[in-house]
Amino acid sequence: MPQGGASVRYGDPWAEPPASRDPVRRLRARLVLPVTVWTAAAAAGPGSAGAGQAANGELAGLTVSSVLFAQGDPAMLAGVVSPASDLATLVRHQGARFAVHVLSAAHRRLAQHFAGELPASPEVLAVERSSHGPVLIAVKDRALCTTSAVRQFGWSLLVEAVVDQVQISASAKPLAWYRGEFRQLA
Numbered sequence: 172m173p174q175g176g177a178s179v180r181y182g183d184p185w186a187e188p189p190a191s192r193d194p195v196r197r198l199r200a201r202l203v204l205p206v207t208v209w210t211a212a213a214a215a216g217p218g219s220a221g222a223g224q225a226a227n228g229e230l231a232g233l234t235v236s237s238v239l240f241a242q243g244d245p246a247m248l249a250g251v252v253s254p255a256s257d258l259a260t261l262v263r264h265q266g267a268r269f270a271v272h273v274l275s276a277a278h279r280r281l282a283q284h285f286a287g288e289l290p291a292s293p294e295v296l297a298v299e300r301s302s303h304g305p306v307l308i309a310v311k312d313r314a315l316c317t318t319s320a321v322r323q324f325g326w327s328l329l330v331e332a333v334v335d336q337v338q339i340s341a342s343a344k345p346l347a348w349y350r351g352e353f354r355q356l357a
Contacts, residue, residue, distance in 0.1 A: 204236035206278075206346040206353060208285045209250070211261040211269040212304035230298055230305045233258040234286040236348040237327075238271065240314070246334035248316050251327045259328055267318040268303040269332075272310035275343035276355035281307065282346060283353065303335070311340030 189197065213231035237251035248271060252259050262269050274282055284291035298305035303315040316332035323329075345356045 200350045202349075203356075204348040205238060206274045206282050206348050207235050207238050207250075208272045208274060208278075208281055208307065208310070209233050209235050209252070209258055209262070209269055210272065210298070210305050210307065211258060211267070213257065213261065230296070231257040231261055232285045234282050235271075240334065246337075247319075248314060248330075248332045248334050250330050250332075251324055252330055254323075254326075254328045259330075262318050262330055262332075263321045263328065265318055265320065268335075269316055269318070270301065270303050270306045271314045271316055272307050273312040273314075274310060274346045275312070276346050277343065278310055278346060279353050279355075281309065311338060313338050 210232040233256050235250050239249045241247045280291045283289040297308045314334045315336040318332050320331040321328055347354050347356050
């Protein structure tokens with residue numbers, strides 16, 4: 172059974188009293204952000220199942236809320252990820268392929284799993300193979316992407332990618348990240 176999700180590498184940002192928290196992080200918390208899970212194929216092998224990976228080594232993933240899609244020819248995606256994450260290792264090279272899943276309120280447990288908060292059941296973590304690595308069966312709204320550039324962005328990595336394909340389902344209530352919590356938007 173898959174264990175945990177991504178590791179929280181920067182500690183608990185809400186453990187400190189509000190007055191001593193980083194002011195940029197406090198301001199960012201006032202923005203309503205989308206909740207996505209990025210997945211990529213992880214290397215299989217003995218002992219390779221780490222944070223954000225399935226026990227069989229086929230999936231590395233991370234909950235990402237700093238993400239932006241831009242229309243164009245080609246359409247583009249930009250996202251900010253932790254450089255210490257397993258996922259960053261897999262998407263940081265030009266030409267790397269990955270999937271970006273846009274979560275609805277029904278996918279809160281997936282968001283928590285890949286944020287390193289709570290484990291998710293194998294049923295929720297079920298994947299199918301695609302040209303861009305494993306995709307979560309439970310999430311039908313997704314973009315299949317190819318990395319075009321990566322650079323340092325504050326303490327994080329800014330990943331820029333070409334959107335190769337978009338898959339969209341019926342509209343559902345979105346899941347958002349606001350003031351340190353996953354919240355359903357009405």
